[in-house]
Amino acid sequence: MTKTETKDRILLLEGDESQRQAIASESAKGLPSLFCPKPLAGLMEQVADAAARVIFLDEELPGDVAYELLSDIRANDKLERIRVVMLTSGNSEESRSKALAAGADEVLAKPYNLDQVMAVMDTVDRFHITFWGARGTLPLSGENSLRYGGNTSCLGLDIGRDRHFIFDAGTGLRKYSRHLLEAQGGKFNGRVFITHPHWDHLNCLPFFAPFFIPGNRISLMGPPQGERSFRNLIDGQMDGIYFPVTVNAFGADVTYGDMLDGQHWFDGVSLRAFHLSHPGYCLGYRIDHFGRSVAYITDNELGNIPPDSDFVERLAQFLQGVDVLIHDTAYFDHEYPAKINWGHSNVSSVVRLAHAAKVGKLFLFHHDPEHGDEDLDLKLDKATALADELGAEFECLNACEGDTWDVMKGEKIT
Numbered sequence: 001m002t003k004t005e006t007k008d009r010i011l012l013l014e015g016d017e018s019q020r021q022a023i024a025s026e027s028a029k030g031l032p033s034l035f036c037p038k039p040l041a042g043l044m045e046q047v048a049d050a051a052a053r054v055i056f057l058d059e060e061l062p063g064d065v066a067y068e069l070l071s072d073i074r075a076n077d078k079l080e081r082i083r084v085v086m087l088t089s090g091n092s093e094e095s096r097s098k099a100l101a102a103g104a105d106e107v108l109a110k111p112y113n114l115d116q117v118m119a120v121m122d123t124v125d126r127f128h129i130t131f132w133g134a135r136g137t138l139p140l141s142g143e144n145s146l147r148y149g150g151n152t153s154c155l156g157l158d159i160g161r162d163r164h165f166i167f168d169a170g171t172g173l174r175k176y177s178r179h180l181l182e183a184q185g186g187k188f189n190g191r192v193f194i195t196h197p198h199w200d201h202l203n204c205l206p207f208f209a210p211f212f213i214p215g216n217r218i219s220l221m222g223p224p225q226g227e228r229s230f231r232n233l234i235d236g237q238m239d240g241i242y243f244p245v246t247v248n249a250f251g252a253d254v255t256y257g258d259m260l261d262g263q264h265w266f267d268g269v270s271l272r273a274f275h276l277s278h279p280g281y282c283l284g285y286r287i288d289h290f291g292r293s294v295a296y297i298t299d300n301e302l303g304n305i306p307p308d309s310d311f312v313e314r315l316a317q318f319l320q321g322v323d324v325l326i327h328d329t330a331y332f333d334h335e336y337p338a339k340i341n342w343g344h345s346n347v348s349s350v351v352r353l354a355h356a357a358k359v360g361k362l363f364l365f366h367h368d369p370e371h372g373d374e375d376l377d378l379k380l381d382k383a384t385a386l387a388d389e390l391g392a393e394f395e396c397l398n399a400c401e402g403d404t405w406d407v408m409k410g411e412k413i414t
């Protein structure tokens with residue numbers, strides 16, 4: 001199906017005449033690409049005709065038609081490149097959640113000015129990942145960790161202006177915490193998803209400063225283990241014995257939840273969880289948004305699956321066509337026979353999985369703590385050589401601490 005080509009312009013469907021006029025007169029000073037039509041009839045035709053990249057849509061359009069229009073836009077595959085910003089009359093979490101769940105890409109509270117409209121435009125297509133920690137099992141220090149970083153697993157994911165997700169709380173989370181303190185005084189509203197409660201994925205939670213800052217709202221979720229809820233596992237780690245500060249010291253509004261494998265939606269973003277091959281209940285995550293996708297699969301052992309199991313086929317299906325696959329590559333192939341049932345993968349089985357799943361990029365991640373930067377280089381060489389041999393089209397890369405990637409463009413930003 002041909003997608004409607006969008007032009008880099010804005011269509012403002014605003015029911016409030018004074019707000020519409022204010023923006024129209026501001027934009028007349030030098031922003032010709034903003035259209036504020038007065039007649040609000042034939043809305044779907046206006047949307048199709050304008051072919052604007054972004055539509056700002058007043059939730060209070062006369063006749064309560066805004067949500068109907070949003071639903072029509074979302075149901076039309078040809079219009080999938082159009083971003084919709086819902087203009088809400090209240091600044092409440094409730095109106096934001098309602099708009100995002102209905103398929104809006106962003107929310108802007110009234111009254112607003114042109115600067116705020118333009119600020120939304122700057123981030124409306126944002127789908128970024130940042131590697132805050134890329135090592136496995138234990139942090140690494142010393143000169144052999146300087147290029148790829150020495151912190152354990154932590155991945156940041158930012159969608160649009162204010163949807164912030166974190167995957168895992170290894171020591172990389174402290175680096176993110178410091179970044180948030182420096183950039184915005186520790187303000188953070190977002191969601192933390194843990195793959196499983198092994199130390200290298202959980203032990204930095206107490207060092208995440210936003211938990212201690214009043215006004216922040218943070219959701220913390222991960223898989224339960226047997227009868228123990230995820231909340232119970234967090235309380236256990238911060239019970240005053242293993243760590244001196246308990247969760248009672250959190251100043252933020254923190255909510256807890258058990259995560260199970262299957263399809264979930266958070267803030268209008270699709271997140272699917274997959275039960276991995278690892279001791280305990282460990283989940284891999286796949287995030288789909290804006291027609292792009294990222295999969296975060298660690299810790300996971302591909303090499304010792306019983307012959308009668310369809311685990312690898314199901315995982316390849318789960319990962320089918322993903323733009324970015326981040327996968328545990330703890331071992332060289334020659335090391336793996338000594339590490340069977342440790343719950344981690346060797347390089348070649350990961351490359352074969354990526355090939356079967358037709359991924360866009362493969363990031364090697366979560367390395368054996370005995371491996372320094374040079375070993376990571378060597379693993380990357382081996383992964384690339386095998387991908388070439390298989391005739392695979394994806395690019396192999398090493399996840400590097402501090403790097404941010406634009407998933408929409410497939411490019412490294414910093």
Ligand SMILES: [Zn+2]
Binds near residue numbers: 136137198200201299
């Ligand atoms: Zn691990």
Ligand SMILES: [Zn+2]
Binds near residue numbers: 278
């Ligand atoms: Zn583990």
